Amino acid sequence: MSRFWSAVVHGLTPYVPGEQPKLDQLVKLNTNEHPYGPSPRALEAIHAATNDTLRLYPDPNADALKAALARRHGLQPAQIFVGNGSDEVLAHAFMALLKHGQPLWFPDITYSFYPVYCGLYGVPHQTIPLADDYTLRTEDYLPRDGQQAGAIIFPNPNAPTGRLLPLAEVERIVAGNPDAVVLVDEAYVDFGGDSAIPLVDKYPNLLVVHTFSKSRSLAGLRVGFAAGHLALIEGLERVKNSFNSYPLGKLALAGAVASVEDEAYFQDSCRKVIATRETLVGQLSALGFQVLPSAANFIFARHPERDAAQLAAALRERAIIVRHFKQARIDQFLRITVGTDAQCSTLVQALQEILAT
Numbered sequence: 001m002s003r004f005w006s007a008v009v010h011g012l013t014p015y016v017p018g019e020q021p022k023l024d025q026l027v028k029l030n031t032n033e034h035p036y037g038p039s040p041r042a043l044e045a046i047h048a049a050t051n052d053t054l055r056l057y058p059d060p061n062a063d064a065l066k067a068a069l070a071r072r073h074g075l076q077p078a079q080i081f082v083g084n085g086s087d088e089v090l091a092h093a094f095m096a097l098l099k100h101g102q103p104l105w106f107p108d109i110t111y112s113f114y115p116v117y118c119g120l121y122g123v124p125h126q127t128i129p130l131a132d133d134y135t136l137r138t139e140d141y142l143p144r145d146g147q148q149a150g151a152i153i154f155p156n157p158n159a160p161t162g163r164l165l166p167l168a169e170v171e172r173i174v175a176g177n178p179d180a181v182v183l184v185d186e187a188y189v190d191f192g193g194d195s196a197i198p199l200v201d202k203y204p205n206l207l208v209v210h211t212f213s214k215s216r217s218l219a220g221l222r223v224g225f226a227a228g229h230l231a232l233i234e235g236l237e238r239v240k241n242s243f244n245s246y247p248l249g250k251l252a253l254a255g256a257v258a259s260v261e262d263e264a265y266f267q268d269s270c271r272k273v274i275a276t277r278e279t280l281v282g283q284l285s286a287l288g289f290q291v292l293p294s295a296a297n298f299i300f301a302r303h304p305e306r307d308a309a310q311l312a313a314a315l316r317e318r319a320i321i322v323r324h325f326k327q328a329r330i331d332q333f334l335r336i337t338v339g340t341d342a343q344c345s346t347l348v349q350a351l352q353e354i355l356a357t
């Protein structure tokens, strides 16, 4: 608290990211990073970009990255917006596209940054409860009883549940709300879902946001992007150009372009994570955990006889970190990032020991 703070700062409830401990030798399964490194071509490109042209500002329009992403997704470069992590892309979207007189709708259990951005930008919002099985019900997102959303946002797969809404259902929500922007946050879609990006030509109200932090294993580089209709992208550019001309540095731009161009590495590294996830789900189920179906690089699981906070604490004593949310409806779950096969074996063995005590 300080008398020097603005009224806005007094009213903020900031987002709390998962811990990034400084210790080595941890099995770190708490922030959904990819267990294998980025494409070697991305690393080479970053090294090559480390030269004396760093004295110059980067391209404010990130043309090379937009072109690479447009080629990859069959769009025009002007349908792509890039930012410093998808969090920044989302932040600009809250300001540019999701703030209206009518409330923004999002699930009661979802990415906890959404209410934070609502607080920062003064976006009226309304949460919509997920079903008892933690699925998102399409009907709840269609205009009803004369009520209509100002805009809609949800992650697909949802976080932290990992549950996927089939693409046909996503399309029903987009088609059913022609007067509202529908933002689909596909941070985890490459681990088992069909992206809605191919629908952006058909629906001028659809914005799809992706990140390089998960499936491209570049969380440290901070790159995210949005794909959508030209008018939506223009709205985002207007906010970005009123905030920071150069959100992506030269190293980030070089690494991101090379990552997008290495499709084989990308596909292969996602496949490995999916295979490990399926093994892990089987092993945890055998230990008595109830595991929600996951299309992400994490799983959401609870043990009917053990308190989740205590399980998380017992794992921590064994240098294994997972995420536990003290939130109604999900406080008996653990969110566990899919690590390497070896990390997941260490986790399963530790849980076996803990459950035996």
Ligand code: PMP
Pocket: 084, 085, 086, 087, 088, 111, 155, 159, 185, 187, 210, 211, 212, 213, 219, 223, 224
């Ligand atoms: N969306 C969701 C659903 C996430 O879980 C995350 C990661 N915390 C993000 C967006 C942001 O990712 P980044 O800023 O690293 O791109």
